[in-house]
Every structure is written in structure tokens, then in C-alpha cells.
Amino acid sequence: MKKVLPILLILVALVVTASIFVGIKHTKTVDWEESFNEKSSKPYGVSVLYKELPKLFSNHKIRTVYHQPASYLQAHSEDGFGDHVAVGSYIIIGNSNYLEDDSVDELLNFVDKGNALFISDYTFPQKLHDTLHIDVKYIANKTDSISTQKLEDFNINTIEIDRNEGDNYFSRFDSINYRVLGHSRIDYWHVNFLEIPFGGGKIYLHTEPKAFTNYNILKENRYQYVEGALSYLPENDVYFDSFTKIQTGYDGNVEKESNLGWFLEQLPFRWAWYTAIIFGILFMIFNAKRRQRIIKIIKPLPNTTVDFVKTVSNLYFETQDHKNLIDKKITYFLEKIRTDYHLDTSDLNDEFIEKLSSKSGRKKELVKKTIGYINWLRSKNEFFEDNLINLNRHIEAFYTA
Incomplete structure (x- = not known):
């Protein structure tokens, strides 16, 4: 020590x-990674927006979803096992590329029942493109790193998104049935915010998620743009899609982190x-x-077996009781045969020799000599040391053959 x-x-x-x-x-x-993490206070996290949601949707429940929409919305459907039926607006800021087809289907089903879906991301899952008949293209920022954003229905001055290498915009959409809510400009104005009717509800697609991050909300008056964009959503409960995903099925808990x-x-x-x-x-x-x-x-217990054998053998050796030893060896040998080969040892005849040779795999001559010597010993009344030695040799020969 x-x-x-x-x-x-x-x-x-x-x-x-x-x-x-x-x-x-x-x-x-400064970490400029675009995580869109609702718990991150970094420039491109969305913790400020996440904390302000209860004020933007006052008197309504804000629920954070850490599961795949497919499992969560199914659990909170009319036939599900959740603690309520999901009704309101589902919001996804960035990272929508994780959505698989079954989750997209469940979100569309959610909207079809009269709810709203709001996604702000650079691109969207291919199933949404195919279902809504939209295309998104990218335009690079060749002059500087600024793009201008504006909303059509609000008297809000345009805001500028800096540190922007380019813009994504809708290059194809249904201009008759879809409503244009906002534009973005690098070299010219292009559509970057759509309201899409779907069944009984509406889908809102926006292509500049950096507008909702901490850096832009806290800079100048850019928060007004965020308030205006989210004001299209109905006054109802909000389901905020978390940056952190639990990939297993929904088990009844909304927040697990x-x-x-x-x-x-x-x-x-x-x-x-x-x-x-x-x-x-x-x-x-x-x-x-x-x-x-x-x-x-x-200390381990001593092994007294060997000592016991030595003591007993010395006793027999001193008394010269050869008959007793021969009887015991024959008895133990025949018991071994009965146990190993399941043979009746009451009559040691030729039939017994045939069976023992067949089951033990020993040569018939060897078995015949061993059994013959045992039968000869049983017919004698007087025994000598040589008889005991020869019996032992026959038995050992049988086992080692």
C-alpha cells in the first residue's frame, strides 16, 4: 500500500x-453542424424553437415523439393502445430522410383524418415526392452566402439567411391546387413553401430548415418569419418529431431520453x-x-482410499487367505460383466462365452480361457498364491485386449 x-x-x-x-x-x-437537435444549444440546433412552442401554441399540449411515426401514430390511433388519440399538427424540422415508407404512409393517414403535417427540410422522402407529385432542385449561391426568405401572406420584411451555400426549391408542383406560401431568392425568386391539401387535412412543406435554428431565430427579427410560418398550423396539439429516434416499436412512453x-x-x-x-x-x-x-x-481432505486398500491387502497378505481373495475377484468380475453387458452369469457355459465375446468384442479364445479358468477355480477346494496371480492375469488380459 x-x-x-x-x-x-x-x-x-x-x-x-x-x-x-x-x-x-x-x-x-463554434460547432456549425446542422443537427436540428431540440436539446442542442449550438447554432444549428432547435432548442430555442422547442422551448417556444408552448407559447406559440398556448393552451395546447406539446408532445415530443422519440419513435418512428409509424409505431407512434398507430399506437395513438382510434384502435391503438395509447393514452389518447393523436389529433393536431406533426412537426419535423430537418432529418426527415430517416422516414421509411411505412412512416410516410402513417403520416399521410394522419393528415387524411383532418390533421396537419409540417416538414422543413432540404429534401423529402421519395414516397412524398411520388404521392404529392413534387420535385425539388438545388441552386448554388455563386455570389455570396446569403439567401432571402419571405412569406406571401404576412406583412413581414424579408429576412436573410447567411452562411448559405445554396437553396433548395420546388421545381414542380400542382400550381392549381397547391397554395404557395413563401419564396426564397438567390439569383431570382423561387417557391420554397407550399400548402398541400390532402384528404381532410393539409401538408406544409418548407425547404429551408436553417430558418428554424437557434442562430437565425435569435438574430435580428428573423423570429417573425418562424412565427409566421408556423401560424398556418391549426390551433391544436403539437407532436414534435425529436432528433433522437428510438428505432424499436412504441411501448407506451412518449419521452425516453x-x-x-x-x-x-x-x-x-x-x-x-x-x-x-x-x-x-x-x-x-x-x-x-x-x-x-x-x-x-x-487444506483439502486427504484421500484415504489408497490407504484403505493398502491396509486391506496387507491384511489378506498376512493371513494368506487366497480363497477369500479369489472369490471376491471372481464376484467383482462377474458383477462387472452383468453391469456392462447385461448378461446372466449364473451359468458360465459355451453359450455364455459366445454372448460375452460378441458383446465385449474380445476374441473367443481369450474369453474361453478366462471363463474356463474361473470354472476350474470354482471346482477346487484348496488355493495357492499362484492361483490368485493367474486369475488376476486372466482378468487383466480380458480388460486390456
Whole structure:
């Protein structure tokens, strides 16, 4: 323990020094990954929108869906096992490429019953394109990194989305039945926001999800654009599609997620967490070693079988009781034959010799000599040491053949 203690102190000192050094020297860099994660406070997370949804849809329930729409909406249908029937608006911001055909079908069925679906993404699942007869194209930003966005039905000044390498827009759609709600411009104005009637409800497709991120909502008056875009949705409950997906079937719980991931994204919390784990492991290792009870050595029980055999054999050897030993060896040999080969040993005749040779696989001559010697011994009244030795040789020859 005394030798290990200096190593432990050095290790602890290194961990503390590393924590202080990283905390002081670490230059925070901005992560511009477009995650559209509702728990992320990074520029292109959507935590601000997520927190503002209860204000935008006041007096209505905001539910977060961590499951595939197919399993969740089926569970909350009229014939499902959920705690309510899903009615309202289903919102997806970015990451819609995970939607499989069965989820798209379930979302369309949800809209057909009089509900609304709002998706803001650069592209949409192919099944939506085929069902709604739409095409989306991309136009690169060749002059700068700014694209302009506007809504048709609101008296809102146009907003600019910077850090934008290009725009996606609807190159084909039903201009008679579909309603244009917004445009985007790089070199010219093009449609990027549609209202599509479907059954008893409506589908809203938007091609600039960065407008809903933290960076743009908190910059200047861009939040007004988001408020206007979401104002087309009916005043009803909202089902917000989470960035985190539980791929298994829905089991009755709406929200299933730990917030530990958010803490690990924060440098001070991350170092505190890892340091606590290291100290906890070290404490368990060294504390367990210090307090471990001495294990008592238990000697195994001696094997007295050999001693017993020696004692008994010496007894017979001293008394010269050859008849008793011969009788016992013959009895044990015949018992072995009865057990192994299931033969009747009451009559050791030629038929018995044939059966024993056949079942044991020994040569008939060997079996005949062994059984013959046993029959000869049974006919005698006086025995000598040579008789016992020869019997033992016959039996050993039978087993080793």
C-alpha cells in the first residue's frame, strides 16, 4: 500500500492539472453542424424553437415523439393502445430522410383524418415526392452566402439567411391546387413553401430548415418569419418529431431520453464527470485492497482410499487367505460383466462365452480361457498364491485386449 500511494497521488495530480489546463487554455470553437437537435444549444440546433412552442401554441399540449411515426401514430390511433388519440399538427424540422415508407404512409393517414403535417427540410422522402407529385432542385449561391426568405401572406420584411451555400426549391408542383406560401431568392425568386391539401387535412412543406435554428431565430427579427410560418398550423396539439429516434416499436412512453448528453457537451461538466468517475474507480480499487480480509487456507481432505486398500491387502497378505481373495475377484468380475453387458452369469457355459465375446468384442479364445479358468477355480477346494496371480492375469488380459 505504501508503494502504491505515491503513484496514486501522482495520478490525481495529473488529472487535476489536466483539468485546470484544459479549462484555462481551451479555446471554444463554434460547432456549425446542422443537427436540428431540440436539446442542442449550438447554432444549428432547435432548442430555442422547442422551448417556444408552448407559447406559440398556448393552451395546447406539446408532445415530443422519440419513435418512428409509424409505431407512434398507430399506437395513438382510434384502435391503438395509447393514452389518447393523436389529433393536431406533426412537426419535423430537418432529418426527415430517416422516414421509411411505412412512416410516410402513417403520416399521410394522419393528415387524411383532418390533421396537419409540417416538414422543413432540404429534401423529402421519395414516397412524398411520388404521392404529392413534387420535385425539388438545388441552386448554388455563386455570389455570396446569403439567401432571402419571405412569406406571401404576412406583412413581414424579408429576412436573410447567411452562411448559405445554396437553396433548395420546388421545381414542380400542382400550381392549381397547391397554395404557395413563401419564396426564397438567390439569383431570382423561387417557391420554397407550399400548402398541400390532402384528404381532410393539409401538408406544409418548407425547404429551408436553417430558418428554424437557434442562430437565425435569435438574430435580428428573423423570429417573425418562424412565427409566421408556423401560424398556418391549426390551433391544436403539437407532436414534435425529436432528433433522437428510438428505432424499436412504441411501448407506451412518449419521452425516453437522458439529458446526460447535453452535460457532456459542456466542457466543465464533462471534466467534472470524468474526474468523478476516475476518483470513484480509484477509491474502490485501493479501498477494497486495504480492507480485504485475509483468506484462510483450507487444506483439502486427504484421500484415504489408497490407504484403505493398502491396509486391506496387507491384511489378506498376512493371513494368506487366497480363497477369500479369489472369490471376491471372481464376484467383482462377474458383477462387472452383468453391469456392462447385461448378461446372466449364473451359468458360465459355451453359450455364455459366445454372448460375452460378441458383446465385449474380445476374441473367443481369450474369453474361453478366462471363463474356463474361473470354472476350474470354482471346482477346487484348496488355493495357492499362484492361483490368485493367474486369475488376476486372466482378468487383466480380458480388460486390456
